[in-house]
Amino acid sequence: MKDSEILMNPNELVRFLKKDPADFTKEDITRFCEENGIEMVNFRYAAEDGKLKTLNFVISSKEHLDTILSDGERVDGSNLFSFIEAGSSDLYVIPRYRTAFVSPFAEVPTLEFLCSFYDSDGKPLESAPEYVLRKADEEFTRRTGYTFKALGELEYYVISPRDDLYPGRDQKGYHSAEPFVKFADLRDEAMLLVARAGGRIKYGHSEVGCFYNDDTYYEQHEIEFLPMPVEQAVEQLIVAKWVLRMLGNQYGVEISFAPKITVGKAGSGLHFHMLVEKDGRNLLVEEGRLSPLARKMIAGILDASDALTAFGNTIPTSYLRLVPHQEAPTTVCWGDRNRSVVVRVPLGWIGADSMTHDANPGENGLTPNRPSKQTFEYRVADGSADPYLIVSALIVAALRGTGMPGALEAAENLYVSGNIFRPEFKERLAEFRQLPASCVESAEALEAKRAIFEENGIFPAGMIDSRIATLKAFDDRGLSERLYGNNDAIRELVEEFLHVA
Numbered sequence: 001m002k003d004s005e006i007l008m009n010p011n012e013l014v015r016f017l018k019k020d021p022a023d024f025t026k027e028d029i030t031r032f033c034e035e036n037g038i039e040m041v042n043f044r045y046a047a048e049d050g051k052l053k054t055l056n057f058v059i060s061s062k063e064h065l066d067t068i069l070s071d072g073e074r075v076d077g078s079n080l081f082s083f084i085e086a087g088s089s090d091l092y093v094i095p096r097y098r099t100a101f102v103s104p105f106a107e108v109p110t111l112e113f114l115c116s117f118y119d120s121d122g123k124p125l126e127s128a129p130e131y132v133l134r135k136a137d138e139e140f141t142r143r144t145g146y147t148f149k150a151l152g153e154l155e156y157y158v159i160s161p162r163d164d165l166y167p168g169r170d171q172k173g174y175h176s177a178e179p180f181v182k183f184a185d186l187r188d189e190a191m192l193l194v195a196r197a198g199g200r201i202k203y204g205h206s207e208v209g210c211f212y213n214d215d216t217y218y219e220q221h222e223i224e225f226l227p228m229p230v231e232q233a234v235e236q237l238i239v240a241k242w243v244l245r246m247l248g249n250q251y252g253v254e255i256s257f258a259p260k261i262t263v264g265k266a267g268s269g270l271h272f273h274m275l276v277e278k279d280g281r282n283l284l285v286e287e288g289r290l291s292p293l294a295r296k297m298i299a300g301i302l303d304a305s306d307a308l309t310a311f312g313n314t315i316p317t318s319y320l321r322l323v324p325h326q327e328a329p330t331t332v333c334w335g336d337r338n339r340s341v342v343v344r345v346p347l348g349w350i351g352a353d354s355m356t357h358d359a360n361p362g363e364n365g366l367t368p369n370r371p372s373k374q375t376f377e378y379r380v381a382d383g384s385a386d387p388y389l390i391v392s393a394l395i396v397a398a399l400r401g402t403g404m405p406g407a408l409e410a411a412e413n414l415y416v417s418g419n420i421f422r423p424e425f426k427e428r429l430a431e432f433r434q435l436p437a438s439c440v441e442s443a444e445a446l447e448a449k450r451a452i453f454e455e456n457g458i459f460p461a462g463m464i465d466s467r468i469a470t471l472k473a474f475d476d477r478g479l480s481e482r483l484y485g486n487n488d489a490i491r492e493l494v495e496e497f498l499h500v501a
């Protein structure tokens with residue numbers, strides 16, 4: 001980490017210890033606690049429900065702190081994960097020092113750590129989502145020699161009592177500013193706290209979704225992160241969801257990451273952008289266009305896209321979101337600007353280096369040769385996803401694409417250059433596969449393609465079995481059609497899943 005990155009780093013530990021979090025040692029953490037009056041430690045881990053759990057400690061001595069940091073603790077895994085049986089359920093949780101941050105909410109100075117799960121033999125817990133991601137990431141690098149990076153776009157609704165002063169316009173919230181949006185301050189505060197907790201944020205803005213329902217106001221926002229190694233990409237999302245909910249509680253409003261709040265209004269996605277690097281060079285771009293590597297990875301993702309929903313779209317209301325004309329994907333194809341596709345390739349500043357000089361004629365300094373910002377974006381997932389598992393599944397699918405026979409031809413055949421719902425695409429649209437329309441269909445797709453995810457032991461068979469069983473238990477085939485027009489039933493279903501994941 002360069003001095004400049006340390007000096008302005010939002011994370012207090014980085015500024016104090018003057019080093020990259022990856023290099024934090026137990027001694028560093030202890031010194032930070034001693035010199036900053038830290039009195040408590042919290043262990044945090046996401047369980048099967050995707051929410052951050054907590055185990056609190058009061059530090060009673062330097063030796064006690066040393067024991068906490070060295071040994072971790074023991075927890076009952078059967079209450080955290082359904083695939084762990086009661087009876088042989090003890091697990092260890094071990095703090096990862098690089099994730100340390102000062103709690104933004106605790107009244108006494110408290111240090112927070114994200115933890116990893118270990119089994120009774122001290123081995124990483126095979127089915128821990130965080131370990132699945134580590135395996136997928138390591139396999140990608142082992143097979144290709146490249147680093148996989150990702151970032152999430154976290155969309156959410158703020159649900160509050162109606163306020164008719166400077167009202168927002170229905171479905172016109174995109175990038176709206178105060179006073180026409182009411183919860184930009186909550187977003188700003190969340191961004192700051194997430195950055196202090198180690199998250200790297202690209203930007204925040206208000207989103208399309210904006211509507212009133214009787215006395216309730218629904219306002220949609222988004223926080224988008226910067227590309228990070230995948231474990232950090234997921235960690236920052238999980239911390240951000242926690243921070244947003246905590247702030248919601250303080251502001252007296254509900255924050256929901258639910259895929260759909262009501263039919264006919266924008267849903268909330270959890271899109272993931274991806275890129276691949278080697279020696280700091282972005283390999284998605286070659287000679288000013290999308291590289292064959294990128295196109296093969298996209299082909300791999302499209303090929304597995306029906307089964308991917310089993311990890312990214314895990315509740316019945318997920319499938320109320322995947323409908324036409326709501327900027328959500330429906331059809332298995334990819335494109336550049338179109339938002340109804342599974343994978344979108346956004347503008348990547350290719351061939352656009354003279355803009356700054358044009359806008360600032362006095363500025364003659366050339367933009368330094370920075371690595372390309374090009375990414376491709378998987379648009380299907382929503383807030384019901386376990387981010388560890390959907391990113392693992394995307395890596396596995398993309399890696400498979402790199403060795404898939406005919407991947408480049410498949411990518412070419414599935415490319416659409418414009419809005420897929422325009423009349424000229426009608427015939428091609430009919431040729432493309434549609435995404436699953438229910439949890440049950442998603443489970444069936446995973447059943448058919450489970451081998452892709454189980455290869456090399458990345459996803460344990462028991463975890464896939466449990467995913468399939470959970471999805472099938474919703475018994476929601478044809479639910480969207482059955483609910484059509486029945487607003488009370490839709491409202492009830494939305495309410496049931498408002499705070500899932």
Ligand SMILES: NC(=O)CC[C@H](N)C(=O)O
Binds near residue numbers: 266268321326329
């Ligand atoms: N601008 C956007 O891309 C909005 C995305 C949309 N909210 C979704 O459901 O995915």
